[in-house]
Amino acid sequence: MNLHHEDLSIHVHVYGGMSVFELTGSLDIATSPTVRASLVEASERGDHKLIVDLTKVDFLDSTGLGALIGAQRRAKEFGGDVRLVVKEGQILRLLRITGLLKVLSVYPTLDDAVSDGVRVGDL
Amino acid sequence: MLRKTTDSRRGNGLAYNRREEAGMAHPQRDDRGTLDSLIGAWRTGDALRAAAHFVVDGEYGEAGDAPIVGRDALVAHFTRFFRDGPRWRFDVDDVIVEGDRACVVYRFAVEGAGAVWRERAGCAIVKFDSSGAIAAWREYEG
Numbered sequence: 408m409n410l411h412h413e414d415l416s417i418h419v420h421v422y423g424g425m426s427v428f429e430l431t432g433s434l435d436i437a438t439s440p441t442v443r444a445s446l447v448e449a450s451e452r453g454d455h456k457l458i459v460d461l462t463k464v465d466f467l468d469s470t471g472l473g474a475l476i477g478a479q480r481r482a483k484e485f486g487g488d489v490r491l492v493v494k495e496g497q498i499l500r501l502l503r504i505t506g507l508l509k510v511l512s513v514y515p516t517l518d519d520a521v522s523d524g525v526r527v528g529d530l
Numbered sequence: 531m532l533r534k535t536t537d538s539r540r541g542n543g544l545a546y547n548r549r550e551e552a553g554m555a556h557p558q559r560d561d562r563g564t565l566d567s568l569i570g571a572w573r574t575g576d577a578l579r580a581a582a583h584f585v586v587d588g589e590y591g592e593a594g595d596a597p598i599v600g601r602d603a604l605v606a607h608f609t610r611f612f613r614d615g616p617r618w619r620f621d622v623d624d625v626i627v628e629g630d631r632a633c634v635v636y637r638f639a640v641e642g643a644g645a646v647w648r649e650r651a652g653c654a655i656v657k658f659d660s661s662g663a664i665a666a667w668r669e670y671e672g
Contacts, residue, residue, distance in 0.1 A: 436651065469652045469671050473635035476653065477624040505670050506655045510628040 412441045419445070423521030425490075426454050431463040434471030442471070446478040446489075455487025458520045462494045467501060479511060488512055490520040493527060502527075559662040561627045565634060568664065572620060577608035584664045593652055593671035617641040619649075632656040 410417040415432035426449060434442060449457055459475060461467070479489040490512045493499045502508050508528040514520040515527055564583055571580035581604040584590065590604050591597035598607050617640070624635040634656060639649035652671035659665045 472633075472653045472670070473623060473651060476626050476633050476635050480624050480626045483626070505653070505668070506631055506657065507633060509631045510626060510633050510655075 410441060410445060412438050414438050415441065417442065417445055422458070422517060425456055425458050425521055427458045427460055427517065429460040429463065433466040434461070434464050434474070435466055435468040436470045439468075439470040439474040443474040443477060446474065447481070450478070450481045450485070453485075455482045455485040457482065457487070458490045458492060458517065460492040460517060460520075461498055462492055462517075464498060467498045472501075472505070472507065475511065476507075490514055490523070492517050492520050499527065559658075561632055561656075561658055561662060562625060564658070564662055564664065565625060565627075565632060565656065569620060569622060572608070575612040577605050577612055580608050581605040584667075585659050585661075588664055589666040589668070591666070591668040593650075593669040597666070597668065615640070619647075630658045630660075632658070 408417075408419040410419075412432070415430060415434060415438035418429040418431070420427050420429065428442075428445065428449075430442065432438065446457065446459075457478065459478070475489065475491065482489045491514065493502065493513050494515065499513075502511070502513060507513075508526075512520075513527040514524065519525055568580055568583040571577075571583070581601045584601055584604055586601050587599060588601060588604065589597040589599050590607070598604055619637075619639040621637045621639075622634055623637065624633075626633050632655075634654040635651075636654060637649050637651050639647045641647050650671050652669050654667055654669045656664055656668075657666040
């Protein structure tokens, strides 16, 4: 499944048995409602173990963080988890500065996220 | 209801939270409840009660500003805002608690000239101490 917004695209596919939301572009006040809706839709389908791949996201603001946190909150209510894939760079720095690495599950690679392997905070 | 105290060991005359006052261990922390209570205190304009949710040297940082440190300073800050500030709304969209951290996803709106409301969205990252009191509240917007 693919969703396109002017500044963001969402490619949803299954990898290692988990739904992967691969985002490309900016996750900000303009695009976060689209991402939020997409993640809520997955939750409503009963899909509570999700991966959000942010390696191709070049900008993340507080509304984008809010969308990710909301998804994690919904998933946890159903015993699930939202795993983020984040590479070194601006977004990871933001997660470190805000302390969100201790709140969210963040992995350096998609394979690590699927296998619940080494988290970024563990490195 | 929290009470004032003049116990000098408590430094600024403000009570800690109820669990601390009772000298109890903290077998059942309720961090979400603490956040709800703090936000409730803000909404009722109770600066003293709001500040009492923080540890004595707790930090409160609004987006883009240097953090305010210490409960006395927090009481003063909240009191000024409640007394002199504009009308405001603080709506919470999501709260997630994980370990000693929480994240509050919020929208904060203030009434400006011409009764026009301006709203900002943000996240507050909250750190709790071992007693469940708030050690730091730091907002991130933008």
